[in-house]
Amino acid sequence: MSKRIDVKNLDIYYGAFHAVKNVSMTIEPRSVTAFIGPSGCGKSTVLRTLNRMHEVIPGAYTTGEVLMDDKNLYAKDTDPVDVRRQVGMVFQRPNPFPTMSIRENVLAGVTLNSKRLSKSAADELAEQSLRGANLWTEVKDRLDRPGSGLSGGQQQRLCIARAIAVQPEVILMDEPCSALDPISTLAIEDLINELKSDYTVVIVTHNMQQAARVSDRTGFFNLEATGMPGELVEMDDTQKIFSNPSKPATEDYISGRFG
Amino acid sequence: MSLDTAPTPPQERKQRKLSEIEGVELEVVRASSNRLSLLALGGAAVLLVLLVVLGLNPALALVAAFVVYLGVVFVAYRNTAGPRVARDHVFRGLVGAAFVLAVVPLLSLLWTVVSQGGPTLVDPAFLNQTMNGVTGLQDQATQRDGAPLIGGAYHAVIGTLVITGIAALISVPIGVFTAIFLVEYQPKGRVSQVIRFLVDVMTGIPSIVAGLFAFALWAVLFGIGTKNGFAGAVALSVLMISTVVRNSEEMLRIVPNELREASLALGVPKWRTIAKVVLPTAASGLASGVTLAIARVIGETAPLLVAVGYARGLNVDPSQGPMNTLAVYAYYMFTKPLSPGFREPSLDRAWAAALMLVLIVVVLNLSARVIAKAFAPKTGR
Numbered sequence: 301m302s303k304r305i306d307v308k309n310l311d312i313y314y315g316a317f318h319a320v321k322n323v324s325m326t327i328e329p330r331s332v333t334a335f336i337g338p339s340g341c342g343k344s345t346v347l348r349t350l351n352r353m354h355e356v357i358p359g360a361y362t363t364g365e366v367l368m369d370d371k372n373l374y375a376k377d378t379d380p381v382d383v384r385r386q387v388g389m390v391f392q393r394p395n396p397f398p399t400m401s402i403r404e405n406v407l408a409g410v411t412l413n414s415k416r417l418s419k420s421a422a423d424e425l426a427e428q429s430l431r432g433a434n435l436w437t438e439v440k441d442r443l444d445r446p447g448s449g450l451s452g453g454q455q456q457r458l459c460i461a462r463a464i465a466v467q468p469e470v471i472l473m474d475e476p477c478s479a480l481d482p483i484s485t486l487a488i489e490d491l492i493n494e495l496k497s498d499y500t501v502v503i504v505t506h507n508m509q510q511a512a513r514v515s516d517r518t519g520f521f522n523l524e525a526t527g528m529p530g531e532l533v534e535m536d537d538t539q540k541i542f543s544n545p546s547k548p549a550t551e552d553y554i555s556g557r558f559g
Numbered sequence: 560m561s562l563d564t565a566p567t568p569p570q571e572r573k574q575r576k577l578s579e580i581e582g583v584e585l586e587v588v589r590a591s592s593n594r595l596s597l598l599a600l601g602g603a604a605v606l607l608v609l610l611v612v613l614g615l616n617p618a619l620a621l622v623a624a625f626v627v628y629l630g631v632v633f634v635a636y637r638n639t640a641g642p643r644v645a646r647d648h649v650f651r652g653l654v655g656a657a658f659v660l661a662v663v664p665l666l667s668l669l670w671t672v673v674s675q676g677g678p679t680l681v682d683p684a685f686l687n688q689t690m691n692g693v694t695g696l697q698d699q700a701t702q703r704d705g706a707p708l709i710g711g712a713y714h715a716v717i718g719t720l721v722i723t724g725i726a727a728l729i730s731v732p733i734g735v736f737t738a739i740f741l742v743e744y745q746p747k748g749r750v751s752q753v754i755r756f757l758v759d760v761m762t763g764i765p766s767i768v769a770g771l772f773a774f775a776l777w778a779v780l781f782g783i784g785t786k787n788g789f790a791g792a793v794a795l796s797v798l799m800i801s802t803v804v805r806n807s808e809e810m811l812r813i814v815p816n817e818l819r820e821a822s823l824a825l826g827v828p829k830w831r832t833i834a835k836v837v838l839p840t841a842a843s844g845l846a847s848g849v850t851l852a853i854a855r856v857i858g859e860t861a862p863l864l865v866a867v868g869y870a871r872g873l874n875v876d877p878s879q880g881p882m883n884t885l886a887v888y889a890y891y892m893f894t895k896p897l898s899p900g901f902r903e904p905s906l907d908r909a910w911a912a913a914l915m916l917v918l919i920v921v922v923l924n925l926s927a928r929v930i931a932k933a934f935a936p937k938t939g940r
């Protein structure tokens with residue numbers, strides 16, 4: 301599991317609006333890559349192109365290439381559904397399915413695809429995924445209760461469990477901690493650290509310390525002015541970005557001296 | 560976004576207190592209780608009684624007492640608690656009056672139907688017999704000699720259930736699928752705009768037009784003058800589909816987009832996302848929308864009269880000849896009593912049929928609630 305992603309000359313549009321311009325980067329396998337940058341610069345947009353969730357929005361499209369282990373995700377014969385099975389996603393706001401129990405939520409990726417699933421296999425998969433998301437001990441006695449009855453942090457970990465239950469190669473997380481308290485945030489950061497031994501993880505965050513704590517590489521996005529497309533200013537090892545960035549804009553942003 | 564790091568210049572004007580700014584006048588609010596408004600209400604009631612005793616038309620007296628109440632409450636509260644509280648009390652009065660105005664006719668209608676139709680509805684003859692072979696002579700005997708009622712609405716109840724059931728079977732799939740297309744597949748497309756427009760137009764179609772449409776369609780398909788249950792079901796569907804589309808569209812639209820995205824991001828294909836995430840999440844709303852649509856057409860009279868005709872006996876085969884339905888049955892009993900000289904039994908039957916219709920609608924609504932409960936997203940810990 302876990303694959304390398306090469307993005308080449310990616311341009312992203314919402315209808316007529318050019319949202320992100322000419323991004324090229326490499327995301328290494330078994331590592332955590334963080335995207336940072338001011339609001340509206342296109343971090344979420346770039347993230348969503350990595351599993352073809354961008355095109356779900358009416359009118360949205362992209363040009364350029366995203367290669368996952370040399371296979372172009374945007375090739376004509378690539379099925380977006382197939383891409384999404386390999387590249388999982390965790391959203392900013394926890395979004396468990398309200399009609400399902402905790403257990404059903406975890407297994408949703410499998411059952412919604414109506415793969416056959418025996419009771420014992422389901423039990424094993426649910427436990428393994430919940431343990432993987434550090435949630436098992438908290439919910440093991442109430443697996444049949446609705447997922448929406450959990451706290452926000454637990455719900456977010458439930459969503460992570462749901463994402464890893466389908467065993468993707470890559471996991472994308474869009475500000476997974478922005479709705480959470482510091483303790484839940486720490487729990488999720490620990491989790492991200494564990495996940496990177498099995499998965500390629502990409503995370504968007506506004507929290508610079510978080511990026512420094514969890515990521516191996518960091519990409520800084522910026523935009524010249526509102527209405528202009530965002531772009532990738534630089535991408536490097538996290539240590540380097542936070543200690544000795546090569547672009548002044550990055551330096552300004554991480555040291556908090558910013559517009 | 561500029562990157563210059565110079566500190567922003569200090570604000571030119573210092574923040575002033577709201578009370579220091581000219582042209583701002585804050586309203587005074589002092590503590591108050593409801594006692595004054597209760598007193599005023601009591602006073603208004605006394606006034607009402609007085610006016611009626613003095614010979615004023617009761618409706619006029621009621622309006623006058625209400626206006627006086629509003630005036631008294633306004634003045635009393637403005638002087639004790641301030642104008643904002645006074646306005647609040649006046650609006651409470653208006654809103655309360657609107658509520659009463661809305662509820663009174665409803666209760667009075669229910670009471671009329673129950674009291675007029677109740678005794679006949681519980682008569683075993685009414686729900687067990689048809690009108691087959693019943694003539695004015697039996698009614699004469701019933702009214703004049705107190706003989707037991709003969710002839711009921713069994714066939715009409717069955718007819719109503721059959722025809723509305725078929726209409727629901729036709730319109731629910733069409734309506735829900737159209738709504739799915741509108742919300743999930745083409746939220747902004749040209750085709751959707753056209754469909755929405757047509758659905759809006761269809762909502763306004765007078766029911767008799769739907770009946771004539773079904774009648775004409777059947778004339779073309781099966782020969783002029785063909786009347787049967789299916790024709791009625793088609794007429795009702797024409798009326799129902801637009802309601803089902805509208806209601807379902809609303810319900811699908813309020814399913815949070817995040818759920819769709821969550822499902823898609825798990826690698827679930829779109830159609831499966833719709834079938835297994837969107838529809839179950841919206842199920843309770845869809846169910847109540849459908850029941851409301853059924854409730855709306857179940858009492859239709861004119862289109863059924865045109866398309867289905869009128870049968871005196873039981874006919875359970877919707878492909879074969881006229882059937883009877885409750886609304887048409889009630890209409891006939893009112894307008895064409897079996898025995899013009901002895902109308903009572905026919906009128907009783909009409910009221911009972913009306914009550915039966917109301918009961919069916921109530922049951923439908925209740926079952927919609929039960930279904931909605933069963934499907935509703937689970938919450939709580």
Ligand SMILES: Nc1ncnc2c1ncn2[C@@H]1O[C@H](COP(=O)(O)OP(=O)(O)OP(=O)(O)O)[C@@H](O)[C@H]1O
Binds near residue numbers: 314317340342530
């Ligand atoms: N659905 C959409 N339709 C049109 N434009 C959009 C849409 N979503 C985002 N945009 C625009 O694309 C640009 C990038 O947005 P994006 O959400 O990627 O920013 P972001 O970096 O994630 O910001 P934040 O840190 O606030 O989440 C913004 O200008 C935004 O207005």
Ligand SMILES: [Mg+2]
Binds near residue numbers: 343344345
């Ligand atoms: Mg974002």
